[in-house]
Amino acid sequence: MVIEIQHIEEAFDPSFKIFHELMAKKIREILLVSSPYDAWIMEEDCRLSERIIREYRGLNLSHPPRLTWASSAAEALAVLEQKTFDMVITMPRLVDMDAFKMGQAINRKVPHMPVILLSQGTFPAMEYCLTENDSAGIDRTFVWSGNTDILLAVIKSTEDMMNAGQDTTSAGIRVIIFVEDSPEYISSLLPIFYRELVRQTQAVISEGLNEEHRLLAMRARPKILVAGTYEEAVELYKAYEPFVLGVISDVRLPRNCKLDGMAGVDLLSRIKKERFDIPLLLTSSEPSNAEKAAGIPARFVDKNSPSLLSEVRSFFLDQLGFGDFVFRSPHGEEIGRASRLRYLEQGLKEIPDDSFLFHCGNNDFSRWLFARSEIELASRVRPISGEDFNDVDSHRQYLISIIHARRMGRQKGVVVNYDPDGFDLDTEFMKIGTGSIGGKARGLAFISSFLQKKRGLRKKFGNVDIFIPQTLVITTDGFDAFIDQNGLKPLSKGTLSDEEIAGKFLSATFPEEILKEIETYLDQISYPLAVRSSSLLEDAQFRAYAGLYKTYMLANDHEDTGCRVDQLINAVKMVYASTYFKDPRAFSKRVGHRTEEEKMAVIIQQVVGEKYGEYLYPAISGVAQSHNYYPFAQMKPEEGIANIALGLGKMVMEGEKTLRFSPGHPQLLPQLSSVDDILENSQRYFYALKMGGPCHILGTDESATLSKRELFDASADACVRYLSGTYLPEEHRIRETAPGPGGFPVLTFSKVLKYNMIPLAEILTEVLAMGREGMGCPVEMEFSVNFKDGDASRPQLAILQVRPMTAREELAKIDILPWEVDKAFCRSENALGNAARTEIADIVYVKPDAFDPKDTRKIALDIGKFNARLLNEGCRYILIGPGRWGSADRWLGIPVSWSDICGVGAIVETDHAALKAEPSQGSHFFHNITTLGINYISVTRTGSDFLKWDWLTSVPPVSETAHVAHIRLPDPVTLKVDGRNSRCVMYV
16 A cells, blocks of 8 residues: 655644743652751752752753752651641651651652652662562652752652653653662662663754754653562553653563572563563673573663663663664664764665665654653654555655655745854744844734745645745844944934945954854855845834835845855944934934934845846735725726736835735726826836846945846746737737737736636735734735746746734724715825824925926935925825825836825825826835824715815915925814725815
């Protein structure tokens, strides 16, 4: 039969919940009963409490137990009345009661309380079938030699016995059975076993994804269960047989109440016969017993050997699977090693068939995985055999597939600590440092985690690879170190230009530790990189500094690694510098935030795209919002809105010509309703990343590494041909076929939106709904669609960013009354926000009669001057003008930056005969407007919208230029926006 590959990736829980459930019962409070003399020795001479805490910290174990002393049995019983304990440890010499009798009294008072006898020096010979009166009350006996290791072993051994039943059943945790009747040897060997077990567990989980994962995975280490007789050992083996990782046994053991010189040999022989794959270790103080071990066969160790520690370590590494996986030939010759899961996967592709079958036959792969706490994966590997497959290659490919799926699944939705020594090229999200990852990275990490939980999304759109691009974040402590190391904090209060600030940051030294980690990162990756900001407040729900900081695209393909490192570090420095640039400072002042308190993390992210000749770019970039503030026809606000463009997302994020559609109605495209409309509104150029050139010197111009390409120049590129129709001038029509001779490419996206050959609209609807559910508010998402290897049948959708769409969703109901409409000088059916304002008396407007699109840059400068003056006076104002505010394309509107209008209270966007532009929805500029609760009103000459220009221009201006006028009304304007119906009126 042929086994189908199961969804290991989906079975993995990235929040490690299974680890949280383990080791539920812990020893936190210990009552130690001893004479004052013994207590003094332990505390004063051995510094017992201090050493236990130090041992726990040294082994990265949490919650060291607290010791409470009682000097007599009577005092111990009295203390138990007043306080709850998890364990009692007693010394044999008590002034008022025998230790066994005290144990019995404790058990009557607190049933099932573990009571451990700790004897000093050699323990006398004992009978093996003591009466209930003699033995009851003491669970196990150990010998104290002044070494605190025994206390750690006693505590851990007791915890293992308390939790073994639940943890093996719920999570398949492995157990190691240790069979020894001598308290002296238990006390000498058990600390060695635990120390090796904990150390080796730490070593094998050093590839843990992050600190939480590593600490929690310690709970999944194998448990050591101690048996003192043959019968106890058989009982433990029967109870935990499916979970036994290994068995360690003495030769001479009590059996049938008598010491039997062959009991240990018989025990291991029985286990070997029933489970050939369980590693066995026979221990003895008599070297001659090595022959008996060989006959089982089992490993042998001499208890009195000077190399006992190294021999035990060898058993843990080689037999129990805690060391490297050693690929061997059937004759035992080593042919390779794997220290990590990734290297095991790689080795499986390369080893000969006979080696593969040899390890499968011995269950070596599953045992190694169990030792590394890969319980789910190991449980799937162990039962399979060659009989389940048609041939060896099928068996091998299956094993490789489930290991790969497991590696991918364990990393999805998890922020992994970057490991320079073990960087996994398949890790999705990593960080350098222990500080905050910032707002933008938080949104990305959140949606990565949420995608993992919402597994149905990937199943529903199985032909589309939906993913988060590989991401590395330098956390905010890197920014702190850079600023402090170079004394740059005073720049936050200065008046230097952006260029001057950039120069100081570029000449500053970068923290050496982070620099080294960046070097190791670039040594292993060579794909193009986007270097993006992720400040503490960026994309926050209430003050989203969207688009105010810098983003740099790097080809990262120079043959000199040092050159690539320098360019990446300079890009990081420039993102840091943008924290203190003019626009962010103006925004911070507006929201009442101190610039010097802002901290910047930096995202280094793989650029999604395909290489076409010398250029790399995605087929589609876009931004989608879960709420549409400008619905029309059948559209509903909750169906959302999206803007898409060919190439890199600069076109979309800066409000240039893009295609706007509702995911609920992807074929409703009024801007493409006729041939003339298509020719007028379709995208004619796009941005791409130039590959193969020199390393650009970076400055304040973040587009220095980008190329602006004409669509016609790329008409041979596979994605352009797929997304374009052909305009035939002689027929004045557009044919929905790829560009050919005699025609010109026109971007229509019809195969995506009209024919749904890639279910983009459906995916956006699902992901936006998922984001809104997760964030609890409308969301905005940046994304890219790539055709892998230029093949449209292999689409990839990368989610680049998710953030709250707006900072404010006021709930108060605003009613606009008929008399207010009659009194209004402005009315709109497309208004953003929800407010009733009466504090604004100033209006700045672009003179409609003097407007000419060629003058928009001059108009932006004029508005910046009016803004500065009103800002100094502390006056908010209404800004009125044609086209898209904040557009990077000056022919579509006024290309103001945020600092040009940071004092605005409300914005009115009008249409004009000289402009044809849709509302400014989807740009960073627009996002900041909505974030601050600035009302945004669109007035057209259709429907019931109006703006009474005659009244507005009749008011004498306070000041004016050739293009812009500023008026101040004697009474403030009443501005009302009904957010539920997107209606607005303004009147005085």
